[in-house]
Amino acid sequence: MASSREYELVLLGVTGYTGRLCAEHIVKNHTTDLKWAVAGRSVNKIEGIVQELKSLNSDRRTPDVLPLQLNTDELNELAQKTRLIINCIGPYHLYSTPIVEACAKNGTHYVDVTGETPWIKLIIEKYHETAKANGAIIIPSVGMESAPPDILAWALVKRIREDLSSQTREIQSCIKEIKSSGASGGTLNTILSIYDWLPISDLVKSFGPFALTGFGPLKHVPSEPILTKLLGVQSVPDLGTLTTSPNGIADMAVVYRSSVLMPELYGNHFVFRQKLSVRNALNGILFHIAINLFLAVLVLPPVRWLLRKVVFAPGAGPTMEDSQNDHTEYNAIATADQKTPNPKRAFGKLTYRGTMYVLTGALVSEAAMVILNEEEKVRKVSRGGLVTPATLGQDYIDRLDKVGVHIETKIWDC
Numbered sequence: 001m002a003s004s005r006e007y008e009l010v011l012l013g014v015t016g017y018t019g020r021l022c023a024e025h026i027v028k029n030h031t032t033d034l035k036w037a038v039a040g041r042s043v044n045k046i047e048g049i050v051q052e053l054k055s056l057n058s059d060r061r062t063p064d065v066l067p068l069q070l071n072t073d074e075l076n077e078l079a080q081k082t083r084l085i086i087n088c089i090g091p092y093h094l095y096s097t098p099i100v101e102a103c104a105k106n107g108t109h110y111v112d113v114t115g116e117t118p119w120i121k122l123i124i125e126k127y128h129e130t131a132k133a134n135g136a137i138i139i140p141s142v143g144m145e146s147a148p149p150d151i152l153a154w155a156l157v158k159r160i161r162e163d164l165s166s167q168t169r170e171i172q173s174c175i176k177e178i179k180s181s182g183a184s185g186g187t188l189n190t191i192l193s194i195y196d197w198l199p200i201s202d203l204v205k206s207f208g209p210f211a212l213t214g215f216g217p218l219k220h221v222p223s224e225p226i227l228t229k230l231l232g233v234q235s236v237p238d239l240g241t242l243t244t245s246p247n248g249i250a251d252m253a254v255v256y257r258s259s260v261l262m263p264e265l266y267g268n269h270f271v272f273r274q275k276l277s278v279r280n281a282l283n284g285i286l287f288h289i290a291i292n293l294f295l296a297v298l299v300l301p302p303v304r305w306l307l308r309k310v311v312f313a314p315g316a317g318p319t320m321e322d323s324q325n326d327h328t329e330y331n332a333i334a335t336a337d338q339k340t341p342n343p344k345r346a347f348g349k350l351t352y353r354g355t356m357y358v359l360t361g362a363l364v365s366e367a368a369m370v371i372l373n374e375e376e377k378v379r380k381v382s383r384g385g386l387v388t389p390a391t392l393g394q395d396y397i398d399r400l401d402k403v404g405v406h407i408e409t410k411i412w413d414c
Helices: 017-029 043-054 072-081 097-106 117-133 147-164 185-197 200-206 226-231 248-261 281-297 301-310 356-373 375-382 389-402
Strands: 007-012 036-040 064-067 082-087 109-112 137-139 168-179 234-236 240-244 271-277 327-336 345-353 406-412
Touching: 007 017, 007 072, 007 356, 017 043, 017 356, 036 043, 043 064, 072 082, 072 097, 082 097, 082 356, 097 109, 097 117, 097 137, 109 356, 117 137, 117 200, 117 248, 137 356, 137 375, 137 389, 147 168, 147 248, 147 327, 147 345, 147 356, 147 389, 147 406, 168 248, 185 200, 185 301, 226 281, 240 281, 248 271, 248 389, 356 375, 356 389, 375 389, 389 406
Parallel strands: 007 036, 007 082, 036 064, 082 109, 109 137, 168 271
Antiparallel strands: 168 327, 234 240, 240 271, 327 345, 345 406
16 A cells, blocks of 8 residues: 555545544544545535534644545545545445445545445445455444444454463354434434335345355354244343344344454354343343334335434434433353363453444544554455454554443453
8 A cells, every 4th residue: 555645544424423423533532643634525514514623623633625526537536545535425325335446446445334234245246356456455334333243252252262272152242231312314314225225135135144254154153043033032141131133133244254254263163143132031022023023114115205204314413412321332252162061251341431423433433543553464364355343453442442442351250
């Protein structure tokens, strides 16, 4: 990667809800001499945001404002100017395929905050080999979907390797608690627009826990018990009662991709489950039914039309005042791949106090800095191309810890 490029990073989507929070994180936390820019169509609006950002850190180098249309010529020109692009323009399946293409062709690194598994599958199939050949590191889903479970799983696999000299047989992970003031308009609009984008038959084919592995279903992964599939509920020792997680399939797809990208670390028998912690079995059953019913009725165009009338508009979201008590916690139990009746286990926890959208801004911008600062290390571990947050490893965990995202692991005494 040429170090003579004009910018170290360019942020796209700063006029959106998450993009603005990402910019604020950069201004507050990254080196003040960072060579960066913000780009987009609404130059006047972007310039107004840049002026507001100045009040957050007067020592910060002011980002350049670059006019940009999302066409091939302008995107290629932009990609050639910068080492890395942070992309917060969604829905990604509508707007961002040309951005990934430009980065893959020009050897430009890329991170985003999508949770759109069918779109990620598409860009892996189209651009992984091109990006890899040109030295680009491209990491989608570096937000609430799906960086927290992915990097927590990596930390547990690392703990088991270092402390027990073993690979990992299974990780049971759950959202222990999320207190949130609500989803942004962009998030809700993305969910609805995916149903507009793909026929339901294609959506089912491209949305599953093994969608991103490149191999289809992994033969060593057992099916869940029939009762768990029907009712959604299971009891896991040390995690309690768990049920279907709204973003579980997307998270599982990313973690399974991490496992096939780094088989020497995860092992050949690795199994991962992502669930949601609930108070009791009845709550779990009701939530499982509700989430599946909600996803089913979204197939109906009138339902999507009605929901668009009542949710936040794209670019809007909860206020910081409403979000001041928000917090997030993930728990996970990892079992070593030991041929004993009672294999050793490790416990992991990820915690953050604050809104999940501020968390997303931290996750994606800190990932960008790891790539910029540790480019060759990340490329060696990930082998380049379209990879996952877990390939950023301990450097990522260390940076996140400094901005309030804490990850703890320990071998469980049992």
